Amino acid sequence: MTRGDDRTGLFVCELGLPGAAGVAVRGELELATAPELTAALDHAIRHTTGPFVIDLSQVGFLDSTGIACLMRARALLGRDDRELALICPPGSARRALELTGVDELVALYATRDELVSEGR
Numbered sequence: 001m002t003r004g005d006d007r008t009g010l011f012v013c014e015l016g017l018p019g020a021a022g023v024a025v026r027g028e029l030e031l032a033t034a035p036e037l038t039a040a041l042d043h044a045i046r047h048t049t050g051p052f053v054i055d056l057s058q059v060g061f062l063d064s065t066g067i068a069c070l071m072r073a074r075a076l077l078g079r080d081d082r083e084l085a086l087i088c089p090p091g092s093a094r095r096a097l098e099l100t101g102v103d104e105l106v107a108l109y110a111t112r113d114e115l116v117s118e119g120r
Contacts, residue, residue: 009027009028009033010025010026010027010028010029010033010036010037011025011026011027012024012025012026012036012037012040012041012044014044015053015055017053017055017112017115017116020051020053020115021044021048021049021050021051021052021053022044022048022052022053022054022055022085023040023041023044023053023054023055024054024055024057024058025037025054025055025056025058025059026058026059027058027059027060028059028060028061028062028066029056029059029061029062029063029065029066029067029069029070029093030061030062030063030065030066031063031065033066034065034066034068034069037066037069038069038072041054041069041072041073041076042076045073045076045077045082049082050082051082051083051084051085052073052077052082052083052084052085053084053085053086053087053115054070054073054084054085054086054087055086055087055112056086056087056088056093057087057088057089057111057112059088059093060092060093061092061093062092062093062096062097063096064100067096067097067100067102070084070086070102070106071102071105074105074106083107084106084107085106085107085108085109085115086102086106086107086108086109087108087109087110087111087112087114087115088108088109088110089110089111090110094108094110
């Protein structure tokens, strides 16, 4: 699965991490891209099982609408007792997640290696 839109600059593809379901996101997560992200997350969640990872390493901007998409994904996963983990290196996107308290609800990892080393 790869979804992308050259107009909005948002691209979502399979995580590509052995043993982990999820997606990698590139671009900006904001009002204009929220519907595309929501559709991609819904599709990926429906077609996978177990813990789910969203890699935000290539996200340059994250606003409250993007955060709402991530929390919606968490709620969908929670219906089936599935966990959500986010890969988000230090920077503005991670700061937005920390300021809004998302880091208290979802496991945050700085890198894929950190996620793997913790056995996720």
